[in-house]
Amino acid sequence: xxxxxxxxxxxxxxxxxxxxxxxxxxxxxxxxxxxxxxxxxxxxxxxxxxxxxxxxxxxxxxxxxxxxxxxxxxxxxxxxxxxxxxxxxxxxxxxxxxxxxxxxxxxxxxxxxxxxxxxxxxxxxxxxxxxxxxxxxxxxxxxxxxxxxxxxxxxxxxxxxxxxxxxxxxxxxxxxxxxxxxxxxxxxxxxxxxxxxxxxxxxxxxxxxxxxxxxxxxxxxxxxxxxxxxxxxxxxxxxxxxxxxxxxxxxxxxxxxxxxxxxxxxxxxxxxxxxxxxxxxxxxxxxxxxxxxxxxxxxxxxxxxxxxxxxxxxxxxxxxxxxxxxxxxxxxxxxxxxxxxxxxxxxxxxxxxxxxxxxxxxxxxxxxxxxxxxxxxxxxxxxxxxxxxxxxxxxxxxxxxxxxxxxxxxxxxxxxxxxxxxxxxxxxxxxxxxxxxxxxxxxxxxxxxxxxxxxxxxxxxxxxxxxxxxxxxxxxxxxxxxxxxxxxxxxxxxxxxxxxxxxxxxxxxxxxxxxxxxxxxxxxxxxxxxxxxxxxxxxxxxxxxxxxxxxxxxxxxxxxxxxxxxxxxxxxxxxxxxxxxxxxxxxxxxxxxxxxxxxxxxxxxxxxxxxxxxxxxxxxxxxxxxxxxxxxxxxxxxxxxxxxxxxxxxxxxxxxxxxxxxxxxxxxxxxxxxxxxxxxxxxxxxxxxxxxxxxxxxxxxxxxxxxxxxxxxxxxxxxxxxxxxxxxxxxxxxxxxxxxxxxxxxxxxxxxxxxxxxxxxxxxxxxxxxxxxxxxxxxxxxxxxxxxxxxxxxxxxxxxxxxxxxxxxxxxxxxxx
DNA sequence: TAAGGCCCGCTTTTT
DNA sequence: GCGGGCCTTA
Numbered sequence: 084x085x086x087x088x089x090x091x092x093x094x095x096x097x098x099x100x101x102x103x104x105x106x107x108x109x110x111x112x113x114x115x116x117x118x119x120x121x122x123x124x125x126x127x128x129x130x131x132x133x134x135x136x137x138x139x140x141x142x143x144x145x146x147x148x149x150x151x152x153x154x155x156x157x158x159x160x161x162x163x164x165x166x167x168x169x170x171x172x173x174x175x176x177x178x179x180x181x182x183x184x185x186x187x188x189x190x191x192x193x194x195x196x197x198x199x200x201x202x203x204x205x206x207x208x209x210x211x212x213x214x215x216x217x218x219x220x221x222x223x224x225x226x227x228x229x230x231x232x233x234x235x236x237x238x239x240x241x242x243x244x245x246x247x248x249x250x251x252x253x254x255x256x257x258x259x260x261x262x263x264x265x266x267x268x269x270x271x272x273x274x275x276x277x278x279x280x281x282x283x284x285x286x287x288x289x290x291x292x293x294x295x296x297x298x299x300x301x302x303x304x305x306x307x308x309x310x311x312x313x314x315x316x317x318x319x320x321x322x323x324x325x326x327x328x329x330x331x332x333x334x335x336x337x338x339x340x341x342x343x344x345x346x347x348x349x350x351x352x353x354x355x356x357x358x359x360x361x362x363x364x365x366x367x368x369x370x371x372x373x374x375x376x377x378x379x380x381x382x383x384x385x386x387x388x389x390x391x392x393x394x395x396x397x398x399x400x401x402x403x404x405x406x407x408x409x410x411x412x413x414x415x416x417x418x419x420x421x422x423x424x425x426x427x428x429x430x431x432x433x434x435x436x437x438x439x440x441x442x443x444x445x446x447x448x449x450x451x452x453x454x455x456x457x458x459x460x461x462x463x464x465x466x467x468x469x470x471x472x473x474x475x476x477x478x479x480x481x482x483x484x485x486x487x488x489x490x491x492x493x494x495x496x497x498x499x500x501x502x503x504x505x506x507x508x509x510x511x512x513x514x515x516x517x518x519x520x521x522x523x524x525x526x527x528x529x530x531x532x533x534x535x536x537x538x539x540x541x542x543x544x545x546x547x548x549x550x551x552x553x554x555x556x557x558x559x560x561x562x563x564x565x566x567x568x569x570x571x572x573x574x575x576x577x578x579x580x581x582x583x584x585x586x587x588x589x590x591x592x593x594x595x596x597x598x599x600x601x602x603x604x605x606x607x608x609x610x611x612x613x614x615x616x617x618x619x620x621x622x623x624x625x626x627x628x629x630x631x632x633x634x635x636x637x638x639x640x641x642x643x644x645x646x647x648x649x650x651x652x653x654x655x656x657x658x659x660x661x662x663x664x665x666x667x668x669x670x671x672x673x674x675x676x677x678x679x680x681x682x683x684x685x686x687x688x689x690x691x692x693x694x695x696x697x698x699x700x701x702x703x704x705x706x707x708x709x710x711x712x713x714x715x716x717x718x719x720x721x722x723x724x725x726x727x728x729x730x731x732x733x734x735x736x737x738x739x740x741x742x743x744x745x746x747x748x749x750x751x752x753x754x755x756x757x758x759x760x761x762x763x764x765x766x767x768x769x770x771x772x773x774x775x776x777x778x779x780x781x782x783x784x785x786x787x788x789x790x791x792x793x794x795x796x797x798x799x800x801x802x803x804x805x806x807x808x809x810x811x812x813x814x815x816x817x818x819x820x821x822x823x824x825x826x827x828x829x830x831x832x833x834x835x836x837x838x839x840x841x842x843x844x845x846x847x848x849x850x851x852x853x854x855x856x857x858x859x860x861x862x863x864x865x866x867x868x869x870x871x872x873x874x875x876x877x878x879x880x881x882x883x884x885x886x887x888x889x890x891x892x893x894x895x896x897x898x899x900x
Numbered sequence: 901t902a903a904g905g906c907c908c909g910c911t912t913t914t915t
Numbered sequence: 916g917c918g919g920g921c922c923t924t925a
Contacts, residue, residue: 486912
């Protein structure tokens with residue numbers, strides 16, 4: 084790796100590639116032949132088919148480094164697009180590491196959306212927007228849709244709003260403007276009931292029945308008035324601009340001399356068009372992807388984009404990265420055999436020169452709870468090393484589920500046995516209610532015309548402003564053609580909202596004006612008076628009296644929002660206050676509130692990962708791109724995985740996507756992969772039994788070891804009951820199950836597992852007394868009713884009686900019962 | 901207007 | 916089994 088000094092010398096030395104010092108080509112040395120090819124072929128269209136764990140990011144970053152180091156191109160002439168901020172961040176870091184200096188100078192390395200925001204701010208006027216447009220998140224989107232419906236005198240339910248939003252998203256993903264939507268995609272919707280009509284029998288004139296295309300038109304018009312865009316618009320507007328203004332397009336075709344795209348299999352039509360337009364001139368485009376890992380079809384991704392690449396770019400150079408550096412041969416063989424079941428593939432065969440390792444392990448359980456219990460025990464055993472597997476750290480272990488409701492069983496179990504875990508991709512920080520509320524206050528202070536934000540917080544905390552008062556504000560605002568804040572002011576001034584609510588509203592409006600004034604210092608030229616905001620930029624202001632961090636705290640305190648959560652007695656309230664504190668802390672990284680809001684609208688993630696090694700629990704979708712030494716894949720039952728709904732809605736296409744999901748899951752594992760299923764599972768409170776997943780049938784026998792759960796076949800009490808045997812007989816009659824039983828014969832009925840040393844945290848000796856009031860993160864408040872070693876039995880006020888490990892409890896003796 | 905009870909409906913999720 | 920939304924009631 085070249086040092087910073089060498090880099091400097093190189094920069095100054097010569098523009099010729101021949102003069103390159105030996106050290107600077109290090110980044111090429113440890114590439115394998117396929118990766119090397121992918122990096123060397125800088126010009127023209129390149130498709131890099133990179134299987135799971137084949138070093139795709141490495142090749143991609145080496146390619147960028149190569150472009151820069153051979154001085155063919157400057158950092159700001161490379162367009163490198165990813166899907167997630169995380170991927171963008173990682174790539175920036177790795178390029179920086181390879182270059183030996185921070186890759187700060189790569190302004191066009193980012194997500195599709197972030198790059199489009201930048202571009203659209205420059206050209207907003209071409210689609211009738213101002214360059215300071217706001218970006219709506221999905222919550223705003225739903226609110227807007229409800230508003231639109233109410234303007235045609237219909238109240239829509241949230242579910243209908245969600246549905247309408249998804250229809251509009253879908254149009255945008257396909258890059259259709261309202262007048263470009265094909266007639267076949269037009270739906271007639273009863274806004275009131277959410278019912279859908281066939282066009283022929285659509286009572287079009289009936290009140291509240293509307294064409295989805297007309298609604299889309301209305302929606303777009305409203306966005307323009309609000310000077311706002313949704314996520315889909317970011318792409319759609321840019322495609323429109325490129326298609327309508329060839330001179331603008333040409334400018335960027337020339338500017339972005341090289342284009343790189345990560346996760347190409349996840350692109351939707353709009354993103355595809357955007358890329359094709361930009362690459363149209365020089366065709367220096369390198370797309371990296373894996374058709375076998377396309378798992379986002381349900382949100383508009385088109386596997387077709389990657390399957391069609393060679394047709395789109397004739398003469399494209401296709402290189403396959405097939406050497407896998409991640410998993411053992413057994414794991415790879417299992418993954419390959421499963422994915423082989425798919426018809427539409429470009430075809431790749433992963434191989435590795437790693438040692439054999441463990442076979443993929445397969446185990447069936449009686450029910451979901453037993454599955455969770457078994458996994459918990461297995462993880463405990465893994466920490467000390469078991470069955471030839473080296474001892475593992477908790478952060479080397481992951482549980483990947485198909486649907487998030489599967490997580491609860493694991494969470495409950497792990498809380499009970501005191502196994503530290505973290506849920507990845509749960510409700511994200513910026514999506515939490517309290518964060519959204521706080522952000523709405525900030526938005527409203529920064530831009531008082533943000534009606535959606537006003538609506539969100541006008542009665543949060545409760546100010547006695549219910550439907551009626553809010554309706555009055557809406558009407559007044561609409562009649563006067565002003566924002567809701569101004570409408571509210573007029574309404575109060577004219578005594579349209581009286582009493583307690585009126586007083587509280589007046590306070591809110593005054594507060595907003597006051598806080599807005601605090602975003603800047605005192606006016607410098609003109610002396611003073613009560614003029615707070617005239618929006619004219621020629622007026623200068625001194626430095627603000629408060630930092631934006633202080634201001635944020637002031638807003639939350641004076642608005643009564645902080646107090647609102649302090650007065651709330653639910654178990655979540657303290658956590659929410661914590662989150663608010665965290666939000667204010669984060670402001671430290673930004674110059675002012677505006678900068679922060681801009682950032683958050685695009686980057687909705689927050690890595691507040693804290694201390695200590697923990698087992699990761701996440702969905703298969705969230706696991707893409709990650710790897711773990713040990714992976715558990717629970718819930719492999721037909722209907723759950725593959726998901727029934729996916730198969731019902733999308734047929735074979737849906738099944739194939741599910742199969743790719745299985746492939747993604749297995750290939751996350753480096754050393755140990757454990758697949759499991761349960762015969763019975765409680766779904767929505769109802770017991771259901773199911774057959775092992777058809778994907779289990781597709782696992783290659785030679786690479787699978789069948790484990791036997793203690794208590795199921797090993798003579799545990801459960802299997803003694805007649806009902807149980809009957810259920811077994813009739814549930815487990817799939818080909819996979821039969822084969823599994825046959826294999827069990829091979830391996831012997833049951834393999835007694837070595838006894839477990841459950842790792843107990845020695846510092847966690849219970850120090851609670853009977854009857855003591857305690858608090859638990861998940862279960863809330865409760866009273867101690869029993870103590871056993873480090874486990875404490877607690878009768879929770881809300882959650883019932885549970886045994887939990889003492890270190891998850893906090894004493895709350897100061898609080899009376 | 902707000903609070904409490906009841907019913908419905910329910911994958912996957914990034915920007 | 917749980918949360919959100921709708922309805923009723925005080």
